[in-house]
Amino acid sequence: MVAIYDMDSSPETWNDLFLKVYRDRFDTLFDFNNLSDVGTNPECKRIYARLDFNKNPDLQDKFAHFKVAGDCDFNFNDKKVKIFEKILGETNNYLLKKCHEHHHSLCNFSFMPITGGLNNSKGTLKHEKELCPLDRFDSFICELDKYYNGQDTAILNTVNKAAVCWWLSNFKDVYEYCHDVYFISDKTFVDKLLAHGQKPLNNRENLISYMHLALEYWEIKHAE
Numbered sequence: 001m002v003a004i005y006d007m008d009s010s011p012e013t014w015n016d017l018f019l020k021v022y023r024d025r026f027d028t029l030f031d032f033n034n035l036s037d038v039g040t041n042p043e044c045k046r047i048y049a050r051l052d053f054n055k056n057p058d059l060q061d062k063f064a065h066f067k068v069a070g071d072c073d074f075n076f077n078d079k080k081v082k083i084f085e086k087i088l089g090e091t092n093n094y095l096l097k098k099c100h101e102h103h104h105s106l107c108n109f110s111f112m113p114i115t116g117g118l119n120n121s122k123g124t125l126k127h128e129k130e131l132c133p134l135d136r137f138d139s140f141i142c143e144l145d146k147y148y149n150g151q152d153t154a155i156l157n158t159v160n161k162a163a164v165c166w167w168l169s170n171f172k173d174v175y176e177y178c179h180d181v182y183f184i185s186d187k188t189f190v191d192k193l194l195a196h197g198q199k200p201l202n203n204r205e206n207l208i209s210y211m212h213l214a215l216e217y218w219e220i221k222h223a224e
Contacts (some may be wrong), residue, residue, distance in 0.1 A: 008070035009046035071112030074214040075135035076103040095211040107221040116163035121155040129200035138197035145174040183224040
């Protein structure tokens with residue numbers, strides 16, 4: 001039987017993207033020469049990298065099973081598209097169609113730890129005026145900023161806070177995190193994400209600006 005992989009952590013994504021763009025930045029932390037999919041969902045496997053304990057022996061006792069894989073930054077999958085169509089009040093919206101086409105594009109994939117459930121925290125974020133979680137990239141950046149500013153944040157709603165805190169400790173603030181993980185060098189764009197992440201996606205205007213934000217982000221990633 002041919003193995004089926006989640007697109008954001010597939011062998012192709014690792015070969016065509018992660019090994020090319022993250023090796024130089026995170027080679028001191030992770031072992032990029034011994035990738036694995038052991039222990040992941042057999043119906044949708046995920047390739048991951050583990051910590052390199054030869055370079056970081058002090059981490060082995062605390063984080064022996066720490067793994068990092070991929071994640072879709074902006075979520076425009078089929079389920080989200082149906083929700084967004086209801087907000088827009090129309091189907092076949094040009095912007096939404098374009099965003100949907102980018103959902104599984106390389107410029108929408110980035111590193112995300114499996115250990116600590118940071119991706120699950122991102123996926124369950126919900127503004128109080130939204131009907132359901134929308135897995136918003138801008139809201140996630142807002143939560144990261146709260147963490148670095150010592151504020152309460154939903155990204156620590158996990159069974160393994162120590163792993164999340166260790167991962168985040170490798171970056172001094174949200175700007176460095178966005179630079180190293182998402183390749184956003186422009187602090188102005190990070191500020192734009194922070195401002196927009198506080199708005200609910202419960203009306204046409206906010207959703208359209210959110211889609212423009214996604215398109216701008218993909219242009220930045222593509223240029224990098």
